[in-house]
Amino acid sequence: MYDDISMTRLKDLSQKTGFSITTISRALAGYADVNEQTRQQIIRAAHEMGYQPNEVARQLRAQRTQTIGLIIPTHDHSFSEGFFNQLLRGIGDAAGEARFDVLISARSPGDDEMDSYRRIVGGNRVDGIILARTRYQDERIAYLRKVGMPFIVSGRAAPGEDCDFPYIDVDSQAGIHEAAIHLIRLGHRQIGLILPPPEIAYTEFRRRGYAEALADAGLTYAPDLVVHGDLMRSGGYQGAITLLERHPDLTALVCCNDLMALGAMQALQMYGRAVGDTFGVTGFDDLPISEHSNPPLTTVRQPIYEIGRRLVELLLPVIAGQPLQETQILLPTELVIRESCGAISSRRGA
Amino acid sequence: MYDDISMTRLKDLSQKTGFSITTISRALAGYADVNEQTRQQIIRAAHEMGYQPNEVARQLRAQRTQTIGLIIPTHDHSFSEGFFNQLLRGIGDAAGEARFDVLISARSPGDDEMDSYRRIVGGNRVDGIILARTRYQDERIAYLRKVGMPFIVSGRAAPGEDCDFPYIDVDSQAGIHEAAIHLIRLGHRQIGLILPPPEIAYTEFRRRGYAEALADAGLTYAPDLVVHGDLMRSGGYQGAITLLERHPDLTALVCCNDLMALGAMQALQMYGRAVGDTFGVTGFDDLPISEHSNPPLTTVRQPIYEIGRRLVELLLPVIAGQPLQETQILLPTELVIRESCGAISSRRGA
DNA sequence: TTGTATGCGTTATCAG
DNA sequence: CTGATAACGCATACAA
Numbered sequence: 001m002y003d004d005i006s007m008t009r010l011k012d013l014s015q016k017t018g019f020s021i022t023t024i025s026r027a028l029a030g031y032a033d034v035n036e037q038t039r040q041q042i043i044r045a046a047h048e049m050g051y052q053p054n055e056v057a058r059q060l061r062a063q064r065t066q067t068i069g070l071i072i073p074t075h076d077h078s079f080s081e082g083f084f085n086q087l088l089r090g091i092g093d094a095a096g097e098a099r100f101d102v103l104i105s106a107r108s109p110g111d112d113e114m115d116s117y118r119r120i121v122g123g124n125r126v127d128g129i130i131l132a133r134t135r136y137q138d139e140r141i142a143y144l145r146k147v148g149m150p151f152i153v154s155g156r157a158a159p160g161e162d163c164d165f166p167y168i169d170v171d172s173q174a175g176i177h178e179a180a181i182h183l184i185r186l187g188h189r190q191i192g193l194i195l196p197p198p199e200i201a202y203t204e205f206r207r208r209g210y211a212e213a214l215a216d217a218g219l220t221y222a223p224d225l226v227v228h229g230d231l232m233r234s235g236g237y238q239g240a241i242t243l244l245e246r247h248p249d250l251t252a253l254v255c256c257n258d259l260m261a262l263g264a265m266q267a268l269q270m271y272g273r274a275v276g277d278t279f280g281v282t283g284f285d286d287l288p289i290s291e292h293s294n295p296p297l298t299t300v301r302q303p304i305y306e307i308g309r310r311l312v313e314l315l316l317p318v319i320a321g322q323p324l325q326e327t328q329i330l331l332p333t334e335l336v337i338r339e340s341c342g343a344i345s346s347r348r349g350a
Numbered sequence: 351m352y353d354d355i356s357m358t359r360l361k362d363l364s365q366k367t368g369f370s371i372t373t374i375s376r377a378l379a380g381y382a383d384v385n386e387q388t389r390q391q392i393i394r395a396a397h398e399m400g401y402q403p404n405e406v407a408r409q410l411r412a413q414r415t416q417t418i419g420l421i422i423p424t425h426d427h428s429f430s431e432g433f434f435n436q437l438l439r440g441i442g443d444a445a446g447e448a449r450f451d452v453l454i455s456a457r458s459p460g461d462d463e464m465d466s467y468r469r470i471v472g473g474n475r476v477d478g479i480i481l482a483r484t485r486y487q488d489e490r491i492a493y494l495r496k497v498g499m500p501f502i503v504s505g506r507a508a509p510g511e512d513c514d515f516p517y518i519d520v521d522s523q524a525g526i527h528e529a530a531i532h533l534i535r536l537g538h539r540q541i542g543l544i545l546p547p548p549e550i551a552y553t554e555f556r557r558r559g560y561a562e563a564l565a566d567a568g569l570t571y572a573p574d575l576v577v578h579g580d581l582m583r584s585g586g587y588q589g590a591i592t593l594l595e596r597h598p599d600l601t602a603l604v605c606c607n608d609l610m611a612l613g614a615m616q617a618l619q620m621y622g623r624a625v626g627d628t629f630g631v632t633g634f635d636d637l638p639i640s641e642h643s644n645p646p647l648t649t650v651r652q653p654i655y656e657i658g659r660r661l662v663e664l665l666l667p668v669i670a671g672q673p674l675q676e677t678q679i680l681l682p683t684e685l686v687i688r689e690s691c692g693a694i695s696s697r698r699g700a
Numbered sequence: 701t702t703g704t705a706t707g708c709g710t711t712a713t714c715a716g
Numbered sequence: 717c718t719g720a721t722a723a724c725g726c727a728t729a730c731a732a
Contacts, residue, residue: 020720056415074438081639092424096461181592199707373702
């Protein structure tokens with residue numbers, strides 16, 4: 001209630017200077033058809049009274065918000081450590097440079113996610129949306145398309161689904177393929193896979209990368225070597241245990257993100273496996289943390305920060321109504337080899 | 351330009367149903383003085399046409415935005431790994447539960463930070479602000495106070511400055527004191543300190559905690575055992591090297607956040623110091639990463655996520671005009687002892 | 701129970 | 717060069 005002590009409006013400037021609101025507005029906006037003396041007088045008054053245009057009124061008037069929306073499940077613990085931070089940093093930087101703000105809607109566990117979308121998007125709070133972690137039959141995408149809100153997606157549609165929207169994704173399939181091949185080259189034959197949850201669109205790409213690598217090496221794909229995890233440490237931990245119980249002869253594990261790889265390593269070490277020596281583990285993402293794990297994690301790097309930046313750089317023209325040429329971008333990954341993948345033949349001291 | 355395909359307004363519902371805008375508005379808002387049949391008819395129409403109230407118009411009308419502002423330097427690399435993520439997660443969760451969104455303004459390197467404040471705050475884009483990482487003579491606080499925008503601060507004013515605003519902080523001084531005492535008890539006498547940048551308000555609290563601990567143990571405070579770092583790994587790395595060059599007999603290092611401690615450990619190990627054995631290192635924050643460093647970091651834990659939540663919980667009543675009782679909260683820290691602090695006498699194999 | 705009129709603060713159109 | 721007026725979409729005081 002003790003708000004707005006110094007809230008100055010055009011009307012106040014008008015009263016102070018004696019000019020009309022229109023003239024004030026035009027003077028401040030830099031229009032040429034304002035007497036230079038008048039302008040100076042107005043600018044001085046605006047300065048004195050600490051005038052700051054009401055952005056909400058501007059938004060209503062202009063039907064533009066200079067804001068990008070991002071709807072994320074902050075309550076999802078994988079948020080706090082993993083992918084989203086880096087992505088947000090890239091988004092924030094690029095948005096800031098373009099004088100855009102970022103509106104974050106954090107859906108709480110009980111809520112319907114679509115409610116957030118309807119409120120933010122349908123409520124005209126943003127000019128465009130960045131959507132992350134695509135899902136099968138993603139109704140968010142269907143909604144955004146229906147209402148015509150500019151959007152860009154981090155991650156393609158799942159294989160076999162229509163993918164006629166702008167996105168940036170990395171080639172998960174090739175990335176996981178490379179990681180699996182790396183393990184195979186090191187001599188591993190019993191290789192488990194910890195996938196993301198099945199509803200996530202890229203899960204199938206990663207599964208395929210793994211399956212292909214096995215096929216390339218003449219190994220058979222055993223479904224019981226594959227489990228799903230929750231993309232957090234706990235998922236990797238439990239997944240590793242499950243696989244270890246099923247297959248005590250397991251010697252390697254492909255994990256579909258770094259957090260799960262870290263959790264898996266913990267379980268493996270608890271089970272007495274020598275990760276980095278006789279047991280191999282790979283991750284995906286290359287989070288900062290992964291460089292400092294014990295042993296340092298061999299992982300499939302994706303340029304998350306850069307992706308965040310480019311998402312914005314792609315979204316802004318769409319918002320401005322300029323059709324893009326390059327609208328679907330598939331980035332390569334890079335296998336970062338550290339020390340978490342040993343050879344199957346013990347090489348300690350070799 | 352191909353926007354707003356399905357943008358329905360009250361006016362459209364009015365045309366469709368034949369009722370006035372007022373009645374539509376009141377029916378949808380659940381007012382009792384609307385004929386129940388009318389209401390049903392209106393609700394059905396709203397549903398059919400996918401009506402979603404324009405939040406910007408509502409904001410302008412109500413002079414409230416249901417939004418909390420957070421202005422952060424995403425370009426600051428410490429953002430992506432450190433304190434802010436966790437804080438943001440806490441803020442996001444608590445805000446989401448209260449149906450508030452979070453507006454993030456990411457100032458780019460070149461910009462004047464105060465411009466962001468003026469635009470967001472003076473522009474009425476938010477109902478309240480969360481301000482993090484207080485500085486000396488913090489002009490942001492002066493500004494928020496001047497314009498009467500509700501705000502709450504993560505971190506007190508620096509010692510000796512007025513601190514008549516609501517905040518949540520941890521007792522840095524006691525925390526660092528405890529860490530330093532821990533090292534002293536383990537036999538360390540030559541203990542370095544890597545502080546945050548001098549302009550940060552809590553820097554002096556942490557310096558005092560260190561100085562006090564030395565005094566308690568009858569050790570003298572040597573200014574050349576103290577350096578400032580940038581709160582990132584690089585700062586810890588460089589700080590450790592500086593101190594090591596100055597004092598080759600150094601056996602322990604108190605670092606004012608975990609990231610710097612991690613960087614310092616790297617430098618120390620490069621210089622052949624046995625961190626966790628003959629050399630002791632402590633951090634501050636207890637980031638998830640610190641549990642998994644090598645060796646695992648002994649650190650002063652602060653409940654960052656919880657702080658984020660409580661910041662929102664404190665801010666909301668202020669926004670609602672309810673004066674708070676407890677307005678300045680000082681939380682205790684907790685020393686989490688892991689393996690990065692050895693005793694000065696070699697105990698390898700002891 | 702419903703409708704008319706007004707205003708939130710801004711910008712654009714148009715007339716003087 | 718300047719000003720009156722309208723409109724963005726919504727919600728309310730007041731009238732009918």
